[in-house]
Amino acid sequence: MQTTRDRLVEVSSDLFRRQGYVASGLKQIAAEADAQIGSLYHFFPGGKSELGAEAIRRSGAMYGMLIPAVFDPAPDVAAAVRDFFAGAAEHLVETNYADACPIATVALEVSSTSDGLRRACAEVFESWIAAGTERFVAAGLPEGIARQLAIGMLTALEGAFVLARAARDTEALRIAGELTASTVERTLAEHLEHEQSSR
């Protein structure tokens, strides 16, 4: 059974993804979580920023689980990248262009106004980069190159989310996904070449 505390964090995460941090009021959060304002401050004495930080970390952990979920069953990393963008596009359409990245809106809103929340977002992004790097290393790439690809994939995805939500169109996601997958394929091929020539 889900506790009141869990529901508050989950509802916050959902609202932040759809409308951002500032527009999500504590009364709205409490109401949608079937909780009272008093309970909210009982669990989060630090108020909105404390609840916000925890919602960001929870979103990060949940969304980060998609990385192994998509990469592990895929035949190769380039196919996994294609699956990742295709899945993101599908989910975006299914949710009427509401559910893209759970923390990007918050990250942009608070980066210059709340250092605590900014750091929480930065830690989540870094955890995603680390998870992506692992998969590219497992595919045979050296650590540095793998990290570059992970960052390239995440930046392409985040940027495509911005354009796709604004245009209510998945074009940007499709193109960014294909460009990223091609870059991964080319990088793998180049690396294998170097491996062979150095033997």
Place this chain on the structure above:
Amino acid sequence: MQTTRDRLVEVSSDLFRRQGYVASGLKQIAAEADAQIGSLYHFFPGGKSELGAEAIRRSGAMYGMLIPAVFDPAPDVAAAVRDFFAGAAEHLVETNYADACPIATVALEVSSTSDGLRRACAEVFESWIAAGTERFVAAGLPEGIARQLAIGMLTALEGAFVLARAARDTEALRIAGELTASTVERTLAEHLEHEQSSR
């Protein structure tokens, strides 16, 4: 001389870029523009959303001017892409990681809550894509490929802005810029190859 109306739009643009649409109150906007609330509603009877739409379009026009400003003097398009990301990183550091994309924060905030503002953002993104497409066409690429590269460049830039502001680090911008420039170089080379083989 700048009119009260101009100052209101300019201040709105600046505040939106740093802290987003929702967090920027009309009183703060009026105060920083040395104007009164009454004047604001005199020029923008539609209130915040009318002022917001105009601020988005103004930001879009201003930032869009960077595309010819960076691409026209560059020796080639790949170098222009590198210059663009390097310039963005430099400006971000100079402004203490505040001034990245002028409309991305607003786009994510309002995409699911205000159709008018969402459309204004979508139109700006489309105008940037069109301007970028022109430059890649001028470099010798067919329209479709040129548009893909323009979208790829913009998504990479937008995503890198999100990560860079959150991390207070330009790593994502540097990597996204290099990956994008490489993709542009590879695409140009491939196209020239096809051109030759079809002669």
Place this chain on the structure above:
DNA sequence: GTCTATATCTCGATAGAC
């Protein structure tokens, strides 16, 4: 732990004098 009531502030928006 839960709930209600409320304090204080700021929001967007309006009215009307000048």
Place this chain on the structure above:
DNA sequence: GTCTATCGAGATATAGAC
């Protein structure tokens, strides 16, 4: 066109009964 005063709603946060 400019300015002040103010409205009603909603914001975050707190106090205290149960």
